[in-house]
């Protein structure tokens with residue numbers, strides 16, 4: 042085993058010293074308790090929580106912040122969000138960041154993942170004009186965290202492109218890679234003295250496929266099977282430019298790490314038939330391989346089956362050339378290996394079938410429809426979000442696959458969480474069941490030798506869940522949106538997570554007596 046594992050008796054709750062071992066063996070002898078294996082997370086494991094700027098900050102036009110694509114979307118299309126809301130105020134973390142850090146301290150977190158709003162520090166998106174108030178906000182947040190030994194993990198892009206860059210085509214303009222590199226430099230220069238973990242992009246698939254084809258994320262465009270691939274290639278190149286910039290100009294003095302976060306749900310073939318196995322593989326390639334292979338695979342470049350599929354479809358559709366070509370050799374070499382870690386957002390397992398079309402997913406783009414069927418198994422408990430159900434050992438399946446495919450990269454789970462409905466109880470036992478299963482699966486993953494270094498729950502607090510608005514809640518803390526102060530209150534799952542962090546093992550018997558959160562000494 043690569044992590045601390047101890048023999049324990051049911052009365053032991055920490056590393057075993059001789060005295061407590063003797064006492065417990067006596068207890069076994071007296072009470073007939075059984076000795077069982079107790080698995081623990083390593084002491085240096087990062088336990089944190091994650092958020093993103095648009096989903097929590099509010100203050101959408103305060104102190105010089107520029108407009109971004111989500112501001113534009115919700116203000117020009119007031120019915121686009123399911124509950125007719127916006128992120129204009131959200132959880133108002135712009136004004137409540139000290140309370141947010143206080144919550145991290147209550148939980149005993151040693152890390153917190155948040156994103157920087159590009160338009161808050163560069164109102165037009167271009168790096169010629171820096172907004173000092175925006176920089177000051179993130180400095181205040183980072184300083185408050187560092188004061189309490191909470192490691193900042195900073196995402197540079199969590200879906201909120203400055204609108205002025207979108208007006209120039211956004212991610213489908215090849216110049217995006219330059220705009221992004223310039224923005225990254227501003228971030229590294231201003232925050233890199235205290236921030237040691239940078240994530241370039243959150244979930245490329247949601248940015249490109251959902252933003253430029255599926256119309257489920259801003260800018261809500263359908264670029265007919267062309268823009269999605271331009272976006273994908275520019276995004277990966279922009280990531281590599283930021284990585285190399287950090288590596289050559291900042292890492293030598295700042296000593297941090299730079300990676301990317303990709304959505305890696307587990308796509309499992311419905312049966313062992315060759316067709317189902319290929320359908321699941323195509324799903325994996327279009328969801329994460331298209332972004333991960335160029336960076337993490339030994340060969341570099343885009344996945345073969347995907348290139349073949351799009352070439353075949355493009356020809357059938359009368360295009361004189363394929364809509365998805367591989368990176369050239371120079372680009373491949375520039376991108377390959379350009380990450381210090383693989384950030385994984387993992388939520389669920391999806392079954393994939395070549396024949397059972399309960400719901401059809403068009404991979405890799407709608408124009409390339411392979412008509413792969415997908416579904417969430419009936420027996421898996423459902424959350425308040427339609428795409429999120431509870432599946433057995435899901436993290437283990439996804440992460441051991443990444444270990445084999447990409448030569449055991451360093452991994453952080455950068456999101457994992459469960460959705461409940463707004464009016465549901467603070468006693469969120471379903472979330473606790475989900476989390477305990479996830480943690481158990483993480484221990485299995487560590488046992489299998491996966492280089493897993495940390496875990497961020499989604500989310501620290503309830504927030505604006507994109508097109509689903511405020512209907513699903515994923516926070517350890519509930520936010521009262523009726524209250525102008527946006528008061529936060531701990532859910533029961535917050536106390537269970539706190540217990541895990543403090544003790545480093547899963548205690549199925551732990552039942553918090555009440556929901557009062559305190560800041561404990563000694564964290």
Ligand SMILES: C[C@H]1O[C@@H](Oc2ccc([N+](=O)[O-])cc2)[C@H](O)[C@@H](O)[C@H]1O
Nearest residue numbers: 093243244247304306388428499506
């Ligand atoms: C709840 C968080 O979801 C993240 O995005 C997604 C979107 C879709 C899936 N999926 O399995 O279909 C997983 C994660 C997002 O990064 C974060 O901001 C939250 O909204």
